[in-house]
Amino acid sequence: MRRIIEAGGGLLGAFLVFTLLHRIHPLAVEVVNVFVAVVLLAGLLGGEITGAVMGAVCGLVADSFSVGIFGIAGLALTTMGFYTGFVSRKINVLKAPRLFVFFVFMAGAELVLWSVLTALVFGGSLPWSGGLLLVQPVVNALAATALYGIYRRGKARHGG
Amino acid sequence: MPRFWKERKNVLVLGGLLSAQLILLSLQVPLGDRPSVFEKSVFFLFAPLQRGLGALGRGIGGLWERYVHLGRVEERNRRLSDEAVRLRQENTFLRQGLAALEDQASAAAVLRSLGRAFRLAAVIGVDAVNPYKSVIIDAGSAQGFRPDMPVLDGRGRLIGRVIAPVGGREASVQLVTDENCAVAVFTEGSRVMGILSGDGKTGRCRMKYVLATNDAVKEGEVLVTSGFDRVFPPGLIVGTVTTIGADTSLFKRIAVAPFLDFRELKVVAVLTGRGGAGE
Numbered sequence: 001m002r003r004i005i006e007a008g009g010g011l012l013g014a015f016l017v018f019t020l021l022h023r024i025h026p027l028a029v030e031v032v033n034v035f036v037a038v039v040l041l042a043g044l045l046g047g048e049i050t051g052a053v054m055g056a057v058c059g060l061v062a063d064s065f066s067v068g069i070f071g072i073a074g075l076a077l078t079t080m081g082f083y084t085g086f087v088s089r090k091i092n093v094l095k096a097p098r099l100f101v102f103f104v105f106m107a108g109a110e111l112v113l114w115s116v117l118t119a120l121v122f123g124g125s126l127p128w129s130g131g132l133l134l135v136q137p138v139v140n141a142l143a144a145t146a147l148y149g150i151y152r153r154g155k156a157r158h159g160g
Numbered sequence: 161m162p163r164f165w166k167e168r169k170n171v172l173v174l175g176g177l178l179s180a181q182l183i184l185l186s187l188q189v190p191l192g193d194r195p196s197v198f199e200k201s202v203f204f205l206f207a208p209l210q211r212g213l214g215a216l217g218r219g220i221g222g223l224w225e226r227y228v229h230l231g232r233v234e235e236r237n238r239r240l241s242d243e244a245v246r247l248r249q250e251n252t253f254l255r256q257g258l259a260a261l262e263d264q265a266s267a268a269a270v271l272r273s274l275g276r277a278f279r280l281a282a283v284i285g286v287d288a289v290n291p292y293k294s295v296i297i298d299a300g301s302a303q304g305f306r307p308d309m310p311v312l313d314g315r316g317r318l319i320g321r322v323i324a325p326v327g328g329r330e331a332s333v334q335l336v337t338d339e340n341c342a343v344a345v346f347t348e349g350s351r352v353m354g355i356l357s358g359d360g361k362t363g364r365c366r367m368k369y370v371l372a373t374n375d376a377v378k379e380g381e382v383l384v385t386s387g388f389d390r391v392f393p394p395g396l397i398v399g400t401v402t403t404i405g406a407d408t409s410l411f412k413r414i415a416v417a418p419f420l421d422f423r424e425l426k427v428v429a430v431l432t433g434r435g436g437a438g439e
Contacts, residue, residue: 018288019214048173048174061202061206065285070196070199071185075178075181
């Protein structure tokens, strides 16, 4: 039950940040994808199934607020969420620098998968915006690492 | 079965989720650009939330200015900004309407119709996957919005059209920078016709279907809607021709810089009557 509440809170938080992000700059959503950051965190904390379910839900929400084929973002995020949980159980990634590199790798893989799926389904390419989209995995990884740091501090403070 | 489930639970859940999404994708194919019932449901569930969160964000963000820093001046400034947008819209419609009219009686009819020709709406979100494709506005069917209604920016320049799904108090707007958007246009000076659509990647547009043998189009010319698509009323300015190139195809490659400016995209005007001011 606690995990469901945390996941729901994560989704709402991501949606809040996504809603407010365009006020900073409408194209800010190209630099950071908060849904990716939340799915990375869900996979790390909850494991494969939590990561995959969170990826599916976040992907469907993102797709419903986008013009085009419904479901593309969900496929990429579901796969990323699952493998974030899977790999983080196999290797130790809990130290901040290592975690950041791991998140960059997973977010980069998600971008590649999203790009391949877009090419297969649409026959087109992603909105690269002069390479701006390539920054996204690094910024997403930074955001997810920072969120994990906040989560761990909060847990330590409350004796969890 | 329980042992099989226990051993392969993770892979089965992943397979189930991916299969469900592939089914959703395949269900979308016959619908084309129209949203499925499931997509509409998710939009209708989260759009009011986005509206509420946006209002909350605006409230928290405006707290300092409203209560600590010249509260009344900020409120008056906001009202004056809204009024300026409204006046600019009216000014654009008046100029377009009057130019097309032949007698004063028709001009009076246009002036009377201006009050119901458009409604203002605030942008509360951008496309979650590709910001060049669409935005979400804080008005919907309750304000009389329907799919295909043209949407202008604060300066009366065309930026897109309302598309499904249209919620009660939220609606999606497809931008002219979306590659699936098509606007019938002509160049203001040389009167060359074409179709404007976005490239969907860089915020730029292209003017399509101008024959390679047509040398009348010039760089710097302004593109105006022709109305032949029966969606956008004639006379709305959309963008400027930046470069004209040629390749091996039958048509020229004309790049267009749209007037759509994301930094100014806070308030938009939706034309609630076809033909805009003229109706």
